[in-house]
Amino acid sequence: MQDYITVGMLNSYITRLLDHDSRLQDFWLKGEISGFRLYQQSGHMYFTLKDKESSVSCVMFKTKGQNLKFRPEDGMEVLLRGYVSVFGRQGKYQVYVQEMQPYGMGGLFLYLEKLKTRLAEEGYFAMERKKDIPRIVNRVGVVTSQDGAALRDILRVIKQRHPGVEVVIAHSSVQGTEAPRELAQGVQCLNEYGDVDVIIVGRGGGSLEDLMAFNSEELVYAIYNSCIPVISAVGHEVDFSLCDLAADLRAATPTQAAQYAVPEYCLLQRELESLTDRMTRFMIRNLSSREERLDRSMMKKIWKEPRLLLEKKDELLKDKVKRLKKAMDDKTNEEKHHLAMAAAGLDNLSPLRVMTRGYAILNKGERVIKDINEVNIGDELQADMSNGKLQVVIKCKEKVNRWKS
Amino acid sequence: MQGESEPMEKLSFDGALKRLEDIVEQLESGQLTLEESLAVFEEGVKLSLYCQKELKKTDGKVHTLLKKLNGELELIELEI
Numbered sequence: 001m002q003d004y005i006t007v008g009m010l011n012s013y014i015t016r017l018l019d020h021d022s023r024l025q026d027f028w029l030k031g032e033i034s035g036f037r038l039y040q041q042s043g044h045m046y047f048t049l050k051d052k053e054s055s056v057s058c059v060m061f062k063t064k065g066q067n068l069k070f071r072p073e074d075g076m077e078v079l080l081r082g083y084v085s086v087f088g089r090q091g092k093y094q095v096y097v098q099e100m101q102p103y104g105m106g107g108l109f110l111y112l113e114k115l116k117t118r119l120a121e122e123g124y125f126a127m128e129r130k131k132d133i134p135r136i137v138n139r140v141g142v143v144t145s146q147d148g149a150a151l152r153d154i155l156r157v158i159k160q161r162h163p164g165v166e167v168v169i170a171h172s173s174v175q176g177t178e179a180p181r182e183l184a185q186g187v188q189c190l191n192e193y194g195d196v197d198v199i200i201v202g203r204g205g206g207s208l209e210d211l212m213a214f215n216s217e218e219l220v221y222a223i224y225n226s227c228i229p230v231i232s233a234v235g236h237e238v239d240f241s242l243c244d245l246a247a248d249l250r251a252a253t254p255t256q257a258a259q260y261a262v263p264e265y266c267l268l269q270r271e272l273e274s275l276t277d278r279m280t281r282f283m284i285r286n287l288s289s290r291e292e293r294l295d296r297s298m299m300k301k302i303w304k305e306p307r308l309l310l311e312k313k314d315e316l317l318k319d320k321v322k323r324l325k326k327a328m329d330d331k332t333n334e335e336k337h338h339l340a341m342a343a344a345g346l347d348n349l350s351p352l353r354v355m356t357r358g359y360a361i362l363n364k365g366e367r368v369i370k371d372i373n374e375v376n377i378g379d380e381l382q383a384d385m386s387n388g389k390l391q392v393v394i395k396c397k398e399k400v401n402r403w404k405s
Numbered sequence: 406m407q408g409e410s411e412p413m414e415k416l417s418f419d420g421a422l423k424r425l426e427d428i429v430e431q432l433e434s435g436q437l438t439l440e441e442s443l444a445v446f447e448e449g450v451k452l453s454l455y456c457q458k459e460l461k462k463t464d465g466k467v468h469t470l471l472k473k474l475n476g477e478l479e480l481i482e483l484e485i
Binding site: 134135136138141146155159163164165166167168169170171185189190192193265268269271272275276278279282283286290 | 417418419422425426428429432433435439442446449450453456457459460461462465466467468469470472478480483
């Protein structure tokens with residue numbers, strides 16, 4: 001019978017070997033992620049890291065993985081720090097990952113690009129959400145490092161432009177693992193405090209890696225949820241950080257951010273004076289033009305000699321009366337003439353006039369006799385003449401045809 | 406009359422400045438009666454004074470905002 005060892009002994013032996021090799025206990029490893037799985041319950045991450053020829057299993061426990069600044073995905077090139085040990089149950093060695101970051105500029109850019117696309121799709125950069133920066137502020141909130149050059153620049157500009165503006169600083173580290181959380185908390189804190197009119201979030205320049213804190217989802221969420229307008233001031237010209245995209249206004253440098261936040265006092269003063277001037281000038285013009293109109297009316301002769309007004313009226317009245325009288329006279333004369341004419345006509349037709357020429361009217365009682373047949377011999381009639389009456393008796397009757405020859 | 410104004414103390418500087426601009430425009434349009442002109446002019450003068458006052462506020466302190474352990478916020482004046 002050969003001597004033998006158990007599987008467990010083998011694995012323990014190998015484990016001890018590996019554990020005692022200091023080179024395997026802390027190293028940086030580069031490769032491409034594949035088969036990435038995040039177990040929701042435990043929060044541990046499992047994946048294979050590979051390059052062209054080889055692959056190795058990796059595990060990143062929740063306690064380490066929760067500080068990751070990005071979401072690992074298959075195909076992503078990463079640089080990770082870890083140690084090697086043996087997973088005895090499967091008899092395989094694996095890398096226990098302590099920290100991990102996208103590899104190189106390429107990896108970082110790729111990661112940022114993806115994150116940017118996703119956040120943009122989710123609406124965190126939407127233009128219609130952008131708030132206006134107030135034209136004048138009493139208090140400026142600043143989220144940055146209390147010891148950084150950015151803060152000094154901001155304070156200098158604000159003092160220059162308007163010494164009356166107060167500054168409230170929410171101190172935060174601006175790089176390193178704590179920075180994303182602290183920056184986001186700074187924005188939240190100033191919102192909670194509430195009494196600032198605008199918030200500047202930023203730092204001076206730095207490499208892309210230095211500025212990664214300004215590319216965190218946490219900060220984007222905090223800025224998006226801020227009720228106070230946010231100016232981003234991440235000092236880099238070329239690329240936009242996610243903080244820039246989420247902010248209501250992007251400044252290239254902290255100095256510029258302060259200039260955006262605090263307008264030049266004297267410009268504002270001049271604008272205000274100009275408005276006030278225009279208003280006053282107009283009002284004066286407005287009033288004097290009305291005064292002039294009033295004056296011009298008052299200058300009319302009539303106001304100086306109101307008697308003229310009466311005289312004129314009197315004249316007018318007299319004239320009217322005269323004309324009325326004349327019209328009345330004319331009318332009367334005309335009517336008189338008509339009447340005379342009518343009277344003359346009437347006179348010719350009057351029976352009295354006829355009677356003066358020798359005619360008499362024969363009446364029998366009340367009736368006028370026009371026909372000899374109406375009377376009998378012996379009837380007593382009355383003859384009316386122009387100057388009296390006669391009682392006559394009919395002696396005889398003889399019919400005469402006067403109008404027929 | 407359009408644009409009835411809010412009480413002055415509720416106006417922000419920007420709001421007051423905007424209202425003042427509106428008033429100047431209204432006046433210059435020349436479409437107001439004398440009474441209306443006088444009313445908005447009076448308001449304009451008040452707005453102007455208010456804006457001047459706001460501009461001249463001079464505290465200019467620098468504070469740092471601290472979150473205490475009990476979650477309360479505290480302002481501490483900084484010497485710069």
